[in-house]
Amino acid sequence: MSVLEKMSSAAAIALEDKHGAHNYHPLPVVLSKGEGVYVWDVEGRRYYDFLSAYSAVNQGHCHPKIVGAMIQQAQTLTLTSRAFYNDKLGVYEEFVTNYFGFDKVLPMNTGAEAVETALKLCRKWAYEKKGIHENEAQIIVCDGNFHGRTTTIISFSNDENARKNFGPYTAGFIKIPYDDVEALEAALNSSNNIAGFLVEPIQGEAGVYTPAEDYLTKAKALCAAHNVLFIADEVQTGIARTGSILAVCGNCTCENKCEKQASYVAPDILILGKALSGGAYPVSAVLANDAIMNVIKPGQHGSTFGGNPIAGAVAIAALEVVDEENLSQNARRLGNIFREKLNEFIQTSTIATLVRGKGLLNAVVINDTEESDTAWNICMALRDNGLLAKPTHGNIIRFAPPLVMNEEQLLDCVSIIITTLKQFEK
Numbered sequence: 001m002s003v004l005e006k007m008s009s010a011a012a013i014a015l016e017d018k019h020g021a022h023n024y025h026p027l028p029v030v031l032s033k034g035e036g037v038y039v040w041d042v043e044g045r046r047y048y049d050f051l052s053a054y055s056a057v058n059q060g061h062c063h064p065k066i067v068g069a070m071i072q073q074a075q076t077l078t079l080t081s082r083a084f085y086n087d088k089l090g091v092y093e094e095f096v097t098n099y100f101g102f103d104k105v106l107p108m109n110t111g112a113e114a115v116e117t118a119l120k121l122c123r124k125w126a127y128e129k130k131g132i133h134e135n136e137a138q139i140i141v142c143d144g145n146f147h148g149r150t151t152t153i154i155s156f157s158n159d160e161n162a163r164k165n166f167g168p169y170t171a172g173f174i175k176i177p178y179d180d181v182e183a184l185e186a187a188l189n190s191s192n193n194i195a196g197f198l199v200e201p202i203q204g205e206a207g208v209y210t211p212a213e214d215y216l217t218k219a220k221a222l223c224a225a226h227n228v229l230f231i232a233d234e235v236q237t238g239i240a241r242t243g244s245i246l247a248v249c250g251n252c253t254c255e256n257k258c259e260k261q262a263s264y265v266a267p268d269i270l271i272l273g274k275a276l277s278g279g280a281y282p283v284s285a286v287l288a289n290d291a292i293m294n295v296i297k298p299g300q301h302g303s304t305f306g307g308n309p310i311a312g313a314v315a316i317a318a319l320e321v322v323d324e325e326n327l328s329q330n331a332r333r334l335g336n337i338f339r340e341k342l343n344e345f346i347q348t349s350t351i352a353t354l355v356r357g358k359g360l361l362n363a364v365v366i367n368d369t370e371e372s373d374t375a376w377n378i379c380m381a382l383r384d385n386g387l388l389a390k391p392t393h394g395n396i397i398r399f400a401p402p403l404v405m406n407e408e409q410l411l412d413c414v415s416i417i418i419t420t421l422k423q424f425e426k
Contacts, residue, residue, distance in 0.1 A: 009042055027390055029383055034061025037405045039388065048413050050382075050389040050401045055204070055236045055361065057279035059321045060404035066278040069317035073310045081304050092312030099319055100246075100270060102287040106296065107307035111235035111273035112148025114284035117301060118198070118269050119152060121286065122229050123172075124295045126195030130227060137195040140187050140228075142178040146205030147198065147233055178203060179211035181218045188226045196229035196269070201247035204236040207396040208363035210356055216248055216265040223268075229292065232267035235284070236361070239275035240322050240403055243332030243359030246270070268292060278318035283311045327403040331359040334410045338362055338399070341414045350426045351378075362399045363392070364417075367426070370394030378424055387416045 007015075009030040029047070033040040037060060039049045052058060059066060073088065080086045089107070096105050106121070108114045119139060126137040141147075141156045154162050155169035163169070174194075176183040188194055201216060203209040223230040237247035244250070248270075250263030269292065273284035282305075305311070322328065339362060342355040346364075351374075354365040368374040375391035382389055392398050401413065 007042060012042060027379060027383060027388065029388060036060040037402045037409055046386065047383065048387045048401065048409070048416070050387055050399050050413065052275075052400050052402050053279050054274065055239075055241050055400050056274035056277075058239050058241055058275035058327060058403045059278035059318055059325075060402040061279070063278055063280075063318075063321055063404075065321055066280045066314060066317045069313045070280050070310055073313035077309045079305065079308045079310075082302055082307065086309050088309040088312040089307045092307070092316055095316050096285060096319070097287065100272075100287055101266075102270065103289040104287070104293040106286045106288075106293065106301070107311065108284045108286065108303055109282040109305050109311070110148075111271070111284055112150050112153060113303065113306075114235065114271045114273050114286050115147045115198075115233060116150055116152060117286045118231050118233075118271050119196075120301060121269060121288065121292065121296060122196040122198075122231060124300075125229065125292050126193075128295050129291070130195065132193050132195060136193045138172055138174050138191060138193050139195055139231075140174045140176060140184065140197045142199055142203070143175055144178050144203055144206040144209065145198075145200060146203070147200075147235075178206075178209060179215050181215060181222070184219055185222055188222055188228060194226065194228050196231050197223050198231040198233060200233045200237065202237050202242060202358060202361060204361060204398070205392055207365070207393050208357045208361055208398060210358050213250075216250070217263075220265045220267075229268040230265075231269040231271065232265075233271045235271055235273040238272050239319070240328040240331055241275065241359055241361050241400070243335055244328050245322070247358070276318060277311065277314045278321065280318070281310055281314045283315045283318075285315075322403075325404065328359075330405075331403045334405060334407060335359040335362065337407065337410060338414060341411075342417070345418050345421070349421065351421050351424045357399075360399075360401055360403055360405070364397050364399065364421075366395045366397065368395050374424065378420060381420045381423060382416065385416050385420050387413055387420075 012030040030042050031039045032042045038046050040046050093105050106117055108117055123137045126132040127134050143158055147153045149162050152170045156173035157163055174187050176187050220230045232248050234246050248265040270287040277283035339355050346352050351367050352364050353367045357363055366375045370393055375395050375397050379389050379391055389397050389399055
C-alpha cells in the first residue's frame with residue numbers, strides 16, 4: 001500500500017495488530033486529525049476528545065502557538081545532546097524554574113523518566129545530605145498509584161497486570177493507603193531510613209480519586225517534621241488540569257504559581273510531563289531547590305534528548321498558552337458545571353453511581369463490577385454518539401477534555417454523556 005493511499009479504519013487497526021506489540025487495548029477508532037477539542041477519524045467523522053491523551057493535550061490539539069514554536073525551532077536546531085550547550089536550554093530552564101518557583105530543573109522526556117529521575121535524586125539526597133547509609137533508603141508510596149511502567153515503578157505498583165512476570169522487583173519502597181494521614185505518620189515513625197514520600201495529588205489512573213482537602217497539607221507537614229522529601233507527581237494533574245496551575249495549589253485562584261497562598265503545598269521535588277508540551281512533543285521535568293538538586297554531578301544522570309532545543313521552545317510556548325488563555329480558571333469553572341450536571345443525573349440513575357474529580361479531571365463510576373464490560377460498552381456507545389472516552393479499572397470512565405473547551409461545547413458533551421448513559425439504565 002502506498003503511503004499516500006488513504007487507509008480505512010479497519011485496515012489501520014489490522015496493520016497495528018500485525019506489526020505492533022500488543023501492549024495497549026485502544027478503543028477501536030482511528031484518528032487522523034485534531035484541532036482544539038475535536039478529533040477526526042480517517043473516514044472524516046468528528047468527535048469530542050474527552051481524554052486529551054491522558055491530559056497531555058490540555059491546550060487543545062495542534063495549538064497554533066505551540067506548533068509554530070516547534071516548527072520554527074525544528075527548522076533551526078533540533079538536537080545537540082548535552083555534550084554541548086545550546087541557546088535554548090538555559091532560556092527554558094530560567095523560564096520554567098521561575099514559573100513554578102524552584103531553583104533548578106532537570107529536564108527529561110517522558111513522565112516515567114521523570115519519576116525515575118526523582119527517585120534517584122531523592123535517594124542521593126538521602127545518602128549525602130540526610131546521612132542514611134547507602135542502599136538503605138526507603139521511599140513511601142501509595143496503594144493504587146500509577147507513576148509509569150518502568151521496572152522500578154512497577155516494583156511498587158498494585159497493578160498485577162503491569163507487574164506479573166516482569167520481576168525481580170526493585171526493593172526500597174513502603175506502600176501505604178492513599179489519603180490516610182495516620183498510615184503515613186506510622187510509616188514515617190517506623191524507620192530512620194525514610195528518604196521521601198511519592199504521591200499523586202489526585203490518583204488519575206486509579207479512577208480519579210480525590211483526597212480529603214487537608215490531606216496534602218498534613219502529609220507535607222509530616223514529611224517536613226521527619227526531614228523526608230515530599231515528592232509530587234503532577235505529570236497528569238499539573239498544567240491547569242485541576243483548576244489551578246498545579247493540583248498542590250489546592251483551592252488557590254491565582255493565575256500562576258501559588259507558593260504564597262495558604263492552600264499551596266510546596267513539594268520538595270515536583271514532577272511534570274504530558275501537558276508541559278501541550279502534547280506536541282515529549283517533554284518532562286523534575287524541579288527542586290539547590291539543597292536537593294545540587295547532589296547531582298556530571299555523569300550521574302542524563303538523557304540524550306532531555307533538554308533539547310525543540311523541547312525547550314515548545315514547553316515555553318505551552319506554558320504561555322496556559323496563562324494567556326486562562327486555562328486554569330476555565331478548567332475550574334467548567335469542572336464545577338460538569339460535576340453539577342452529572343450529579344443531577346446520578347440522583348435518579350441506576351447505571352451511574354458517582355461522579356468525582358477536580359477541575360476538568362473527572363470520573364463517573366458505573367454500577368457494575370470491575371470485571372464487567374459495561375464501562376467499555378458505554379465508551380463504545382459514546383464513540384458512536386460523537387465523544388471519545390476510555391474506562392479505567394473496569395467500571396470507571398475518566399473524562400478529561402482539552403482545557404480550551406467552552407461552556408457551550410461542555411454542555412453539548414454533558415448531553416451526549418447523559419443520553420448515552422440512559423441507554424444502559426438497568
